[in-house]
Amino acid sequence: MKVCVDLGATNIKSSLIKDGKILRLTSTPTVTTNGLSGIVESLKASIDAFMQEGVRAVCISSAGKIDVATGKVVFATENLPGYTGFDIRTWVWETYRLPCVAVNDGLAALLGEIALTEEYRTKKTVMLTFGSGVGGAYAVNGVLKADESNDFAHFGHLPILENGEPCNCGKRGCAEQYLSGRGINRQAAELGIGKDRIFAEKAKGNERAQELFDKLKTYLIKTLKEIEKTSPFDICILGGGVVDGMGDTFEEFANCDGFDIRKAKAGNAAGMLGAEYLGRNLL
Numbered sequence: 001m002k003v004c005v006d007l008g009a010t011n012i013k014s015s016l017i018k019d020g021k022i023l024r025l026t027s028t029p030t031v032t033t034n035g036l037s038g039i040v041e042s043l044k045a046s047i048d049a050f051m052q053e054g055v056r057a058v059c060i061s062s063a064g065k066i067d068v069a070t071g072k073v074v075f076a077t078e079n080l081p082g083y084t085g086f087d088i089r090t091w092v093w094e095t096y097r098l099p100c101v102a103v104n105d106g107l108a109a110l111l112g113e114i115a116l117t118e119e120y121r122t123k124k125t126v127m128l129t130f131g132s133g134v135g136g137a138y139a140v141n142g143v144l145k146a147d148e149s150n151d152f153a154h155f156g157h158l159p160i161l162e163n164g165e166p167c168n169c170g171k172r173g174c175a176e177q178y179l180s181g182r183g184i185n186r187q188a189a190e191l192g193i194g195k196d197r198i199f200a201e202k203a204k205g206n207e208r209a210q211e212l213f214d215k216l217k218t219y220l221i222k223t224l225k226e227i228e229k230t231s232p233f234d235i236c237i238l239g240g241g242v243v244d245g246m247g248d249t250f251e252e253f254a255n256c257d258g259f260d261i262r263k264a265k266a267g268n269a270a271g272m273l274g275a276e277y278l279g280r281n282l283l
């Protein structure tokens with residue numbers, strides 16, 4: 001049995017997982033007002049909730065850049081003040097005398113899909129998460145592949161449009177500017193379509209929504225072609241709030257130029273299931 005945690009800047013979810021199945025689940029707000037001590041207190045409460053006889057390991061999916069080899073937070077934004085440099089694995093050992101794995105939540109999301117779908121364990125898979133930003137991850141035969149900086153989050157910052165929108169990364173025309181929830185809402189607003197309404201409007205037959213929908217598909221294809229250059233893949237898994245909001249339009253969205261595109265299945269539990277999967281392989 002493992003306690004698995006998904007630590008985000010707003011909430012910490014935790015669960016008790018046995019043989020890949022979630023037995024119990026809870027969620028608690030992340031206290032970020034006291035710097036690291038508040039975050040650690042929230043983390044401890046979320047683990048304590050399931051600390052019982054038979055727990056053998058703690059598996060953590062976390063926001064920020066996490067070094068899987070050491071279990072340390074390499075970098076976290078100001079959304080998690082003081083978190084950069086925190087040694088998750090050592091803290092778990094000192095607190096619970098249990099082994100621990102820790103992994104970035106975007107990477108854990110792909111591992112969560114791999115945990116649920118056996119086929120992905122013998123394929124090259126790429127995952128794109130369309131949320132407030134665009135996250136990415138890449139795995140070969142079910143094993144995360146790391147580039148030099150051990151970070152595939154940059155898939156969202158691949159350039160897809162010359163002289164496009166400026167991005168907070170300093171470049172222009174990044175995929176994130178067109179395929180993130182914010183990016184899509186900006187483009188929709190230019191066409192007079194309301195916030196988060198594009199897919200519903202497209203389903204109703206709104207021509208302007210259809211136009212943007214088709215444009216988004218070309219942006220996805222451009223992004224996938226960029227990814228292919230460095231990370232050849234068989235299957236692309238799409239997840240995140242934007243994809244959840246596509247409803248029945250997903251099928252048409254995913255029918256893209258011969259790419260094999262699938263919808264993520266793990267939903268909110270992806271991070272925890274992915275961390276558990278990593279624990280299965282590493283612990």
Ligand SMILES: [Zn+2]
Pocket residue numbers: 156157167168169170171174176
């Ligand atoms: Zn960018």
